[in-house]
Amino acid sequence: MQKQAIFQSRLLPYALVAPQLAIVLIFFYWPALQAVIQSFLLQDAFGLSTTFVWFENYVELFKDAAYFEAIVRTFLFSFAIAVSSLSFALLLAVMADKPLRGSMLYRTLLIWPYAVAPPVVGVLWIFMLHPSLGVLSRYLRNMGIDWNPLLDGDQAAALIILAAAWKQISYNFLFFLAGLQAIPKSVFEAAAIDGARPMRRFWTVTFPLLSPTIFFLLVVNIVYAFFDTFGIIDTMTRGGPGTSTVTLVYKVYSDGLLGGNLGSSAAQSVILMVMVIVLTGIQFRFVERKVTY
Amino acid sequence: MVEEEGFRRYVAHIILWIGIAVVAFPVYIAFVASTQDNALIANGQMSLLPGGHFFEVYYQTIFVGTSGSTREPVGNMMLNSLVMALLIAVGKIAISIISAYAIVYFRFPFRMPIFWIIFITLMLPVEVRIYPTYKIVADLHMLDSYAGLSLPLIASATATLLFRQFFMTCRTSCWRPPASTAPVPCASSGIRCCRCRAPTWRRCS
Numbered sequence: 001m002q003k004q005a006i007f008q009s010r011l012l013p014y015a016l017v018a019p020q021l022a023i024v025l026i027f028f029y030w031p032a033l034q035a036v037i038q039s040f041l042l043q044d045a046f047g048l049s050t051t052f053v054w055f056e057n058y059v060e061l062f063k064d065a066a067y068f069e070a071i072v073r074t075f076l077f078s079f080a081i082a083v084s085s086l087s088f089a090l091l092l093a094v095m096a097d098k099p100l101r102g103s104m105l106y107r108t109l110l111i112w113p114y115a116v117a118p119p120v121v122g123v124l125w126i127f128m129l130h131p132s133l134g135v136l137s138r139y140l141r142n143m144g145i146d147w148n149p150l151l152d153g154d155q156a157a158a159l160i161i162l163a164a165a166w167k168q169i170s171y172n173f174l175f176f177l178a179g180l181q182a183i184p185k186s187v188f189e190a191a192a193i194d195g196a197r198p199m200r201r202f203w204t205v206t207f208p209l210l211s212p213t214i215f216f217l218l219v220v221n222i223v224y225a226f227f228d229t230f231g232i233i234d235t236m237t238r239g240g241p242g243t244s245t246v247t248l249v250y251k252v253y254s255d256g257l258l259g260g261n262l263g264s265s266a267a268q269s270v271i272l273m274v275m276v277i278v279l280t281g282i283q284f285r286f287v288e289r290k291v292t293y
Numbered sequence: 294m295v296e297e298e299g300f301r302r303y304v305a306h307i308i309l310w311i312g313i314a315v316v317a318f319p320v321y322i323a324f325v326a327s328t329q330d331n332a333l334i335a336n337g338q339m340s341l342l343p344g345g346h347f348f349e350v351y352y353q354t355i356f357v358g359t360s361g362s363t364r365e366p367v368g369n370m371m372l373n374s375l376v377m378a379l380l381i382a383v384g385k386i387a388i389s390i391i392s393a394y395a396i397v398y399f400r401f402p403f404r405m406p407i408f409w410i411i412f413i414t415l416m417l418p419v420e421v422r423i424y425p426t427y428k429i430v431a432d433l434h435m436l437d438s439y440a441g442l443s444l445p446l447i448a449s450a451t452a453t454l455l456f457r458q459f460f461m462t463c464r465t466s467c468w469r470p471p472a473s474t475a476p477v478p479c480a481s482s483g484i485r486c487c488r489c490r491a492p493t494w495r496r497c498s
Contacts, residue, residue: 007398013404019391026448031429091312095308113320133335135339166319269422
C-alpha cells in the first residue's frame with residue numbers, strides 16, 4: 001500500500017472495483033447479514049411465523065450440552081489432525097531434503113495426492129476401513145480387534161482424524177520441503193563441525209529456523225480441520241454413530257438443513273465466523289512478528 | 294553438505310518408502326476396487342490386485358450411469374464440473390485483476406474501506422454460510438443454473454490479494470514518465486512494465 005499513486009482518474013478506479021464489489025456484496029455480505037438477522041429470530045416448525053427473540057438462540061446454544069461437546073470435539077479433532085499430519089510430513093520432508101539417490105522421485109511421489117478432494121478422501125478411506133467393505137478391516141478383525149466405526153464412536157472419530165490428517169500430508173510436505181531448502185546449508189555444516197549429532201542438529205538448528213513455516217502450517221491445518229473436514233465427515237460417518245463425529249461445521253449443516261432449526265443454525269454460523277476471525281487475527285499478529293526477526 | 298553415514302541413509306530411504314506407501318495406498322485401493330466385480334466388493338472379499346472388470350466398470354460409470362439407480366453418467370458430471378470450474382476461474386481472475394489494479398495504482402476516496410470489504414471475505418468459508426447463500430441464490434432465481442453455481446464461489450478475495458501483492462512488487466520506476474508525458478492508466482501498461490528490465494518508462498500502445 002506504500003506504492004506511489006501513479007494514475008489520476010476520478011471514475012476509473014470505481015469502475016474497476018465495481019464488479020468485484022457487486023459480487024462480494026450480493027453473495028457474501030447479503031447472506032452473512034441474513035445469517036446474523038436469522039440468528040435473532042425464532043421460527044415455528046412449519047415456517048409460518050417468526051418472532052424476534054434477541055439472543056435466545058445464542059443462550060439456548062450455550063446451555064445445550066451437545067453444542068458444548070461439539071466445540072470440545074472440534075478442537076480435539078483439529079489438534080489431533082494438525083499434530084499428526086504435521087509431524088509425519090516434517091519427518092518425510094527432513095528425509096527427502098537429504099542428498100539421497102532418487103530424492104526427486106521421492107518428492108514427486110509424495111506430492112501428488114495433494115489433488116484429492118475431501119469428499120473423495122472419505123470414499124477412499126471407506127474402501128479401506130468400512131467394517132464390511134474395507135480391505136483393512138478384515139486384517140484388523142483377524143488380529144482380534146473389534147473394528148466397527150459404524151457402531152463405535154471412538155473408532156469413528158479415529159477414522160475421521162486419520163483420513164483428514166492423511167489428506168494434509170502432501171500439502172504440509174510441500175511447504176516443509178520449501179522451508180528446509182530455504183535454510184542455508186552452511187549453518188548445518190557449522191553445527192556439524194562443532195560436533196553436533198544429527199538429532200541435535202535437527203532440534204537446535206533446523207527446528208527453530210523452520211518455526212515460521214511450522215506456525216503458518218499449524219494455523220492453515222487448524223482452519224482446514226475446522227471447515228474442510230465437512231466433506232470427509234459427510235461421506236464417511238454423517239456425524240454418527242450418535243453424534244460422535246459431529247463437528248461445529250457439520251452441526252451448522254445438520255441443524256439447519258436437516259433439522260430445520262434455522263435460527264440456531266444461523267447463530268452457530270455467526271459464532272464460527274467470530275472464531276475464524278480471531279484465528280486469522282492471531283495468525284497475522286504472529287506472522288508479522290516473525291517476518292521482522 | 295554434511296556427509297551422511299551409510300546406516301542413516303538406509304533409514305531415510307526406508308522412511309521415505311513407508312511415507313509413499315501411506316500416501317499412495319488409499320488411492321491404489323480405490324483403483325483396484327474400480328476394476329473389480331460389485332458383488333465381490335460388497336462381500337468384503339476384494340483382493341489387493343486389480344481385477345478384470347476395468348473397461349466394463351469405467352464404460353458403465355462414464356457413459357451409462359450407475360445401474361439400478363437414476364444416477365447420471367459421470368461423463369455429464371465431469372462436463373458440468375469443467376464448465377463450473379472454468380467459469381469460476383475465469384470470473385475470479387477477471388474481476389480480481391482489475392480491482393487489485395485499481396487498489397494499487399489509484400488513490401481514491403474509500404480505497405482502504407473497499408479493500409477491507411473484499412479482504413474480510415477471506416475469513417468465512419462457503420461451508421459456514423452455505424444455507425444463507427443457498428437462499429440468496431434461490432431468491433435470485435438462479436438455482437439450477439451455472440450462474441447460481443459459480444457466482445457465490447467467485448466472491449472470494451484470494452485472487453485479489455495475490456494480484457495486489459504482485460502489482461506491489463512491480464517496479465515503480467517503469468512508470469515514471471518523461472516530464473512532458475502524462476501517465477496513461479491502461480491495463481496493458483501494467484503488465485508490460487512489470488516485465489521491463491531497464492528503468493525506463495515505456496508508453497503503452
